[in-house]
Amino acid sequence: MSIKYNVKVSENIISNSFHFGLAEKPTAAKRLAQTLDPKSTKFSIEVTRVERGKKIRLPDTDGYSMEYSGHKVLILSAFGHLYTLVQDGIGWQYPVYDFKWMPLHRTIKKLDESKFHLRIESAIESMKYLAKKSVSSIIMTDYDEEGEVIGGVTLSKILGEEILTSAKRMKFSTFAKKELMNSFKEVFQADHTGINDGMYNRGLMRHYLDWLWGINLSRALMLSLKNTSGRYHTLSTGRVQGPTLSFVIEREFDRGIFVPTPYFNLDVSIENSKGRFELVYSKGDIAEKNKAVALRKKIKDKIAIVSEVTKKRSKNNPPAPYNLSSLQKDAYTYYRINPSRTLQIAEKLYLAAAISYPRTSSEKYPSDLSHADVLKKLSRQQAFKDIGKQILLGKLNPKEGKKNDPAHPCIYPTGIKPANMRGADMNVYSLIIYKYFATFGKAAIIESNRVDFDIEGNKFHINGSRTIDLGWKAWAGVLGQIRDKELPVFRKDSKADVVIAKVKNKFTKPPPALNQASLLRLMEKQEIGTKATRSEIINSIFERKYLTGDPIKITAVGEIVNEVLRTFSPQVISVELSRQLDKMGDLIELSYNGGNTQFSLQDAVTQGILNLHQMLVKLKENEHEIGTMIDKQLLYLRKEAVIIGKCIECKEGDLKIIRSISSGKRFVGCSKYFENKTCNATYPLPQKGKLEPIDKLCKSDNYPQIRVYGGKKPWNLCLNADCEIRIEFKKKMELSKNRKSARDDKRVKTGETIKTSKTVDTRRTSKSARDVKTVNTRKSTKTNKTAETHKSTKTNKTAKTSKSTKTNKTAKTSKSTKTNKTAKTRKSAMQSKEQELMDRIRVIKTKMEISKSRKSTKTGTKKASRTVKTRKTSKSARDDKTVKTSESTKTNKTAKDSKSALQSKEKEMMDRIRVIKTKRRLKK
Numbered sequence: 001m002s003i004k005y006n007v008k009v010s011e012n013i014i015s016n017s018f019h020f021g022l023a024e025k026p027t028a029a030k031r032l033a034q035t036l037d038p039k040s041t042k043f044s045i046e047v048t049r050v051e052r053g054k055k056i057r058l059p060d061t062d063g064y065s066m067e068y069s070g071h072k073v074l075i076l077s078a079f080g081h082l083y084t085l086v087q088d089g090i091g092w093q094y095p096v097y098d099f100k101w102m103p104l105h106r107t108i109k110k111l112d113e114s115k116f117h118l119r120i121e122s123a124i125e126s127m128k129y130l131a132k133k134s135v136s137s138i139i140m141t142d143y144d145e146e147g148e149v150i151g152g153v154t155l156s157k158i159l160g161e162e163i164l165t166s167a168k169r170m171k172f173s174t175f176a177k178k179e180l181m182n183s184f185k186e187v188f189q190a191d192h193t194g195i196n197d198g199m200y201n202r203g204l205m206r207h208y209l210d211w212l213w214g215i216n217l218s219r220a221l222m223l224s225l226k227n228t229s230g231r232y233h234t235l236s237t238g239r240v241q242g243p244t245l246s247f248v249i250e251r252e253f254d255r256g257i258f259v260p261t262p263y264f265n266l267d268v269s270i271e272n273s274k275g276r277f278e279l280v281y282s283k284g285d286i287a288e289k290n291k292a293v294a295l296r297k298k299i300k301d302k303i304a305i306v307s308e309v310t311k312k313r314s315k316n317n318p319p320a321p322y323n324l325s326s327l328q329k330d331a332y333t334y335y336r337i338n339p340s341r342t343l344q345i346a347e348k349l350y351l352a353a354a355i356s357y358p359r360t361s362s363e364k365y366p367s368d369l370s371h372a373d374v375l376k377k378l379s380r381q382q383a384f385k386d387i388g389k390q391i392l393l394g395k396l397n398p399k400e401g402k403k404n405d406p407a408h409p410c411i412y413p414t415g416i417k418p419a420n421m422r423g424a425d426m427n428v429y430s431l432i433i434y435k436y437f438a439t440f441g442k443a444a445i446i447e448s449n450r451v452d453f454d455i456e457g458n459k460f461h462i463n464g465s466r467t468i469d470l471g472w473k474a475w476a477g478v479l480g481q482i483r484d485k486e487l488p489v490f491r492k493d494s495k496a497d498v499v500i501a502k503v504k505n506k507f508t509k510p511p512p513a514l515n516q517a518s519l520l521r522l523m524e525k526q527e528i529g530t531k532a533t534r535s536e537i538i539n540s541i542f543e544r545k546y547l548t549g550d551p552i553k554i555t556a557v558g559e560i561v562n563e564v565l566r567t568f569s570p571q572v573i574s575v576e577l578s579r580q581l582d583k584m585g586d587l588i589e590l591s592y593n594g595g596n597t598q599f600s601l602q603d604a605v606t607q608g609i610l611n612l613h614q615m616l617v618k619l620k621e622n623e624h625e626i627g628t629m630i631d632k633q634l635l636y637l638r639k640e641a642v643i644i645g646k647c648i649e650c651k652e653g654d655l656k657i658i659r660s661i662s663s664g665k666r667f668v669g670c671s672k673y674f675e676n677k678t679c680n681a682t683y684p685l686p687q688k689g690k691l692e693p694i695d696k697l698c699k700s701d702n703y704p705q706i707r708v709y710g711g712k713k714p715w716n717l718c719l720n721a722d723c724e725i726r727i728e729f730k731k732k733m734e735l736s737k738n739r740k741s742a743r744d745d746k747r748v749k750t751g752e753t754i755k756t757s758k759t760v761d762t763r764r765t766s767k768s769a770r771d772v773k774t775v776n777t778r779k780s781t782k783t784n785k786t787a788e789t790h791k792s793t794k795t796n797k798t799a800k801t802s803k804s805t806k807t808n809k810t811a812k813t814s815k816s817t818k819t820n821k822t823a824k825t826r827k828s829a830m831q832s833k834e835q836e837l838m839d840r841i842r843v844i845k846t847k848m849e850i851s852k853s854r855k856s857t858k859t860g861t862k863k864a865s866r867t868v869k870t871r872k873t874s875k876s877a878r879d880d881k882t883v884k885t886s887e888s889t890k891t892n893k894t895a896k897d898s899k900s901a902l903q904s905k906e907k908e909m910m911d912r913i914r915v916i917k918t919k920r921r922l923k924k
Contacts, residue, residue: 033064198589228627320401332517363401441472506807513551776866
């Protein structure tokens with residue numbers, strides 16, 4: 001099927017020679033253009049798709065035209081990704097090893113096209129048009145693996161593979177003006193800056209292997225279920241997803257098999273003139289209870305003597321600047337912002353030029369960064385003014401960490417204040433600034449105190465600490481929290497009474513459950529995934545409903561997927577295999593960037609496919625057993641999803657969500673009714689929204705509860721209709737409804753329009769409203785010409801004919817419609833209609849004043865009078881609609897006498913108002 005495109009760009013834009021610039025996102029394209037050239041202009045490209053002779057106008061593609069240092073550049077955006085990997089061939093089977101890049105809009109059916117896909121299609125055709133006319137192409141995407149892949153794949157698909165040897169590359173870590181200008185100049189100073197071949201091919205390897213792993217392993221799971229039971233359920237796993245899921249499983253397993261070990265401790269308190277203090281037994285925990293009891297008896301009601309007082313000072317050095325992992329950790333620790341959300345906020349701040357590029361593992365500042373300039377800009381922001389000025393008074397030698405990233409420096413603020421900062425966005429932004437401030441500080445000085453006591457020959461002690469010099473903590477905001485525990489002055493040989501001596505029975509604790517921040521650190525420690533993808537992997541596992549909660553818990557679906565892979569293909573969840581594949585990426589980067597190794601992209605993909613094929617063979621051989629395992633678990637889950645709890649009345653059956661075959665309504669009923677009809681307990685349920693059983697019983701009456709997902713937020717519903725909490729909730733809902741109704745009534749009285757789809761009078765009044773709108777529009781454009789067009793010499797004749805043929809039918813319809821309306825609704829509708837007609841009369845009078853035609857005034861008046869008499873005897877409110885319909889069929893004909901028609905129409909409307917007023921009196 002042949003598809004052609006017509007692309008139109010203003011001649012002013014492409015009249016002179018220009019370079020084609022490719023940015024990663026629309027916001028980045030705008031920022032690049034405005035920063036490099038404050039006089040840059042936005043332009044639009046029109047794209048029309050011609051298919052089978054039919055023309056379809058696609059959404060316009062926006063671009064930016066800028067000039068800097070004598071070079072004109074037209075910048076378009078790749079919308080993140082314009083191309084994606086798909087199967088090269090047809091069929092839904094596995095294994096599949098053939099793949100290709102395809103435009104996003106071509107991966108869906110025509111019926112499923114959204115505005116987003118049309119924008120992608122328009123953007124690709126716009127790029128083809130501009131790139132082919134340009135002098136050269138400049139890749140302006142983020143300078144990392146993903147940015148290289150986006151730029152390289154997009155240009156190679158538009159202009160061919162050869163463009164990768166001639167394309168220019170801008171390299172920058174912030175959108176700061178100075179850095180962008182220097183980067184832009186460097187592009188044209190060298191003959192060819194080009195893309196980073198090592199990063200590009202490493203990024204391609206990751207895309208290829210992740211796609212191969214994901215599509216084949218996911219299909220293996222789903223087809224095992226489908227071929228065994230005929231059922232379908234969305235399941236997935238992948239190269240990094242498998243090991244990450246196993247981390248949670250292993251931690252849950254360790255916690256599950258953990259056997260607490262009892263131990264004993266002494267709770268000892270002493271008291272003197274300075275207060276009461278709790279002591280710690282210096283030898284630690286006591287394994288045997290009899291020894292703890294004997295020690296308690298020995299020291300109870302005795303005297304504690306200070307045997308030694310020691311003081312020690314230590315330095316707490318300033319922290320290293322943020323990389324992505326440490327930022328995600330602190331954002332979760334201090335504000336409970338999950339890692340994927342932190343990355344989203346950081347990218348938003350980066351595009352606003354407020355911080356440097358966030359997807360970095362570096363803890364080092366760029367060598368050419370002017371800290372003085374950054375601090376001066378931060379000092380202009382009210383929240384950071386005082387600290388910024390203090391730092392500027394000293395030496396600007398910030399602390400750096402050991403980690404380095406060849407592509408980007410650490411995360412630091414640029415000094416530019418982003419707009420509309422609030423909530424989580426502001427929290428992440430302030431963390432970055434306070435960490436930046438802290439790196440300029442000196443070490444904090446902490447004094448630790450320890451006082452040792454002797455009680456009947458047994459050693460006890462108490463610890464304390466105080467901060468002598470805040471150092472960097474004074475500038476670190478929430479990061480510089482101080483937890484001092486100051487002790488009063490104790491002198492050697494001073495005494496205190498033992499007032500409390502108790503034996504405490506304790507148990508060892510299991511390893512802590514994982515949360516998103518600790519899982520992220522575990523992935524980093526095990527060296528799987530990348531700094532940019534780890535949070536996305538965690539997020540995808542949550543979306544698949546393999547994990548839930550905070551701290552993280554494994555779901556039944558996640559558990560069965562992990563069990564299947566562990567049993568039949570343990571390599572999938574192997575950390576070592578995933579780590580080996582990541583190391584192949586290192587070899588590729590070294591090889592392409594001039595290292596001693598010779599390892600190509602093709603070598604890596606071949607090795608990855610060989611490893612994958614071994615796993616798929618085992619999965620295929622055990623397909624039936626795998627499908628049976630998954631099916632049993634899903635059946636159990638479906639059963640659990642409909643059971644609410646034990647029956648309150650019979651105490652034996654299970655309360656289940658049931659849908660009536662006859663009415664189709666859902667309710668809760670006892671399972672004993674279906675077994676032997678011994679219990680007929682039933683409870684009503686909401687008929688809309690998703691229902692989910694919950695373990696918690698109602699606090700009011702201990703009845704089971706369900707979670708209802710519907711409306712703005714979910715809510716808990718007690719099954720007992722007489723529950724006090726449920727009744728109170730219902731009252732609040734009714735009160736809210738009544739308040740809304742009162743507000744609506746108030747709007748009616750003040751003349752405001754209330755939008756409702758259930759108003760019966762909408763049909764009656766909508767035509768009049770359209771007429772008024774049409775008259776007003778025509779008046780504002782060409783009043784005289786429109787007024788003449790709007791009239792017709794045959795209007796009255798046609799109206800009479802139409803009325804005479806449809807009067808009886810319309811009257812009956814109108815009568816039947818009015819029967820169902822309330823008096824209040826009819827009165828409101830009549831008032832509304834009367835007001836609209838009066839507005840139309842005022843419009844018509846205005847037109848009459850400016851009309852130059854004075855002919856046939858008397859004739860028009862006589863015709864209007866005859867019309868009024870006819871309508872008095874035979875017309876109802878529905879006749880008006882028929883008249884309008886008949887009149888509208890002739891509105892495009894040319895009339896000679898405008899004044900006559902306008903006067904006629906005014907008379908008709910006055911008559912209609914009299915009819916409405918008469919009806920109102922009759923109703924009363």
